Amino acid sequence: MTATPPAQELAPTRSERLDRLPFTRRHGKLLGASGIGWALDAMDVGLVSFVIAALSVHWGISKGDGSLLASAGFVGMAIGATVGGLLADRIGRRSVFALTLLVYGLATGASALAGGLAVLITLRFVVGLGLGAELPVASTLVSEFAPKRIRGRVVVWLEAFWALGWILAALIGTFVAASGPNGWRWALAIGVVPALYSLVIRLSLPESVRYLESRGRYEEAEAAVRQFEESADVPPPADPDARHGESAATEHTRESIWSPGLRARTAGLWVVWFCINLSYYGAFIWIPTLLVDRGFDLTRSFTFTLIITLAQIPGYAVSAWLIEVLGRRWTLTIFLAGSAAAATAYGLADSATAIIVAGCLLSFFNLGAWGALYAIGPELYPTPVRGTGTGAAAGFGRIASLLAPFMVPVLVASGGEILAFGIFALAFALAAVAAFTLPEQRGRALEA
Numbered sequence: 001m002t003a004t005p006p007a008q009e010l011a012p013t014r015s016e017r018l019d020r021l022p023f024t025r026r027h028g029k030l031l032g033a034s035g036i037g038w039a040l041d042a043m044d045v046g047l048v049s050f051v052i053a054a055l056s057v058h059w060g061i062s063k064g065d066g067s068l069l070a071s072a073g074f075v076g077m078a079i080g081a082t083v084g085g086l087l088a089d090r091i092g093r094r095s096v097f098a099l100t101l102l103v104y105g106l107a108t109g110a111s112a113l114a115g116g117l118a119v120l121i122t123l124r125f126v127v128g129l130g131l132g133a134e135l136p137v138a139s140t141l142v143s144e145f146a147p148k149r150i151r152g153r154v155v156v157w158l159e160a161f162w163a164l165g166w167i168l169a170a171l172i173g174t175f176v177a178a179s180g181p182n183g184w185r186w187a188l189a190i191g192v193v194p195a196l197y198s199l200v201i202r203l204s205l206p207e208s209v210r211y212l213e214s215r216g217r218y219e220e221a222e223a224a225v226r227q228f229e230e231s232a233d234v235p236p237p238a239d240p241d242a243r244h245g246e247s248a249a250t251e252h253t254r255e256s257i258w259s260p261g262l263r264a265r266t267a268g269l270w271v272v273w274f275c276i277n278l279s280y281y282g283a284f285i286w287i288p289t290l291l292v293d294r295g296f297d298l299t300r301s302f303t304f305t306l307i308i309t310l311a312q313i314p315g316y317a318v319s320a321w322l323i324e325v326l327g328r329r330w331t332l333t334i335f336l337a338g339s340a341a342a343a344t345a346y347g348l349a350d351s352a353t354a355i356i357v358a359g360c361l362l363s364f365f366n367l368g369a370w371g372a373l374y375a376i377g378p379e380l381y382p383t384p385v386r387g388t389g390t391g392a393a394a395g396f397g398r399i400a401s402l403l404a405p406f407m408v409p410v411l412v413a414s415g416g417e418i419l420a421f422g423i424f425a426l427a428f429a430l431a432a433v434a435a436f437t438l439p440e441q442r443g444r445a446l447e448a
Contacts, residue, residue: 042165076128084133085391104130
């Protein structure tokens with residue numbers, strides 16, 4: 001009786017080879033380089049809240065003017081996120097990442113020289129274009145290289161750099177923006193750093209393997225994978241090109257993010273993005289100014305904001321742990337529900353201690369939710385529309401972020417901070433419901 005020969009084992013695809021690797025120094029370099037860019041983004045966004053508070057004192061701008069200044073950046077972010085995602089699927093993640101850093105870094109530096117509010121508002125719009133495009137592109141790039149068993153955790157680590165940037169913004173706001181009539185100019189001048197860092201990003205980061213394969217650039221894709229394998233001392237397979245066409249097959253079957261198989265997750269993701277932007281930017285852009293309105297001087301207001309900001313770090317840490325224990329959906333839902341409770345408590349706070357405690361809880365839960373959201377987004381879409389899907393969701397969310405600065409003064413005038421933060425709590429609760437409708441992707445390979 002003749003024995004049946006064993007079936008030939010297929011060589012793993014490049015994506016499978018990346019998924020099997022441990023977390024290496026090469027992953028750490030990618031995470032660190034992307035994370036520093038992320039932190040610089042956060043610093044830029046955070047600075048505007050301190051600039052508004054400083055200009056209300058030194059230029060006597062109204063809350064309406066402050067709303068225009070904040071919203072101009074968010075209009076740019078809405079456009080930038082959508083366009084940046086589309087470009088990332090067409091010209092590559094790395095190129096868009098570097099370009100966006102350059103745009104918003106130069107525009108932020110130019111803002112320091114603005115002689116009037118109209119010029120400052122215009123430049124904030126340009127800043128927003130670069131900033132909005134960068135965030136979804138960076139999370140997509142990191143997600144596509146991270147091993148699947150810890151992919152969610154790695155993306156939350158990336159998002160945790162946001163806390164470092166916001167803390168840096170709070171430090172600059174407290175010790176630079178509050179230093180005198182021109183302190184805000186020096187604070188914005190520091191924002192030119194991303195323009196220089198963009199050159200480092202462009203030269204040091206690898207391009208997405210999945211993107212390269214979708215464009216038929218197999219030699220570049222193989223070289224990128226081998227760099228990570230060498231970092232882990234893992235030899236490549238004997239026939240690495242045997243299945244290279246499988247990962248690129250979707251190039252000819254490009255889906256829409258609103259196709260039947262994707263529309264439900266797109267709708268749910270958009271709701272979460274809209275609600276979390278409305279509440280986050282509505283609260284944190286105005287907290288320094290609202291504290292001044294409560295009678296705290298500029299320095300004390302900025303110091304309170306710095307303390308509240310520090311609570312972001314443990315929020316990210318807990319989210320990074322839970323996301324691989326409970327999964328993406330439960331982690332995001334829990335942190336959004338916690339954000340709703342914390343927003344309610346902040347609206348009811350009637351003393352300095354209560355303000356700090358409630359603010360820290362809001363910071364903890366809200367930023368933990370952001371980490372989970374950035375982790376889950378790229379996992380919901382196949383490679384040809386991954387940048388488009390994450391960018392479109394972010395762009396839709398930015399609509400809420402540009403509305404929020406205008407809403408806050410109206411809500412506070414109508415019903416005080418209780419009403420404003422009550423609305424934020426309701427938005428967080430709605431986001432929690434929408435988050436629970438998203439599919440769980442923990443431990444699954446990214447769709448080709």
